[in-house]
Amino acid sequence: MEEYATHFDKTKDIFLEFCISKRTQEKGDELRKQLRRHTVQIRERLPVSQLRQICGKIVKKRTTNIWNWYMPNLISPLLRWI
Numbered sequence: 364m365e366e367y368a369t370h371f372d373k374t375k376d377i378f379l380e381f382c383i384s385k386r387t388q389e390k391g392d393e394l395r396k397q398l399r400r401h402t403v404q405i406r407e408r409l410p411v412s413q414l415r416q417i418c419g420k421i422v423k424k425r426t427t428n429i430w431n432w433y434m435p436n437l438i439s440p441l442l443r444w445i
Contacts, residue, residue, distance in 0.1 A: 383391075406414065 409417075
């Protein structure tokens with residue numbers, strides 16, 4: 364356990380690269396709130412049929428993007444083993 368703690372103390376600075384400052388966190392939170400407010404405003408203005416079309420396009424695009432990633436990265440290597 365002591366060896367692990369020593370190793371961690373030597374390498375813990377690696378994780379600082381991925382930490383964000385409080386100011387950056389607050390800015391991100393504020394932007395997230397603004398996006399939510401903006402999204403709610405758009406939803407209130409659009410008719411339900413138009414919202415369904417938009418949501419359908421988003422789902423289709425996400426599905427396509429996921430498939431485009433999975434095919435070369437996961438499925439194709441598996442097919443080589445068969």
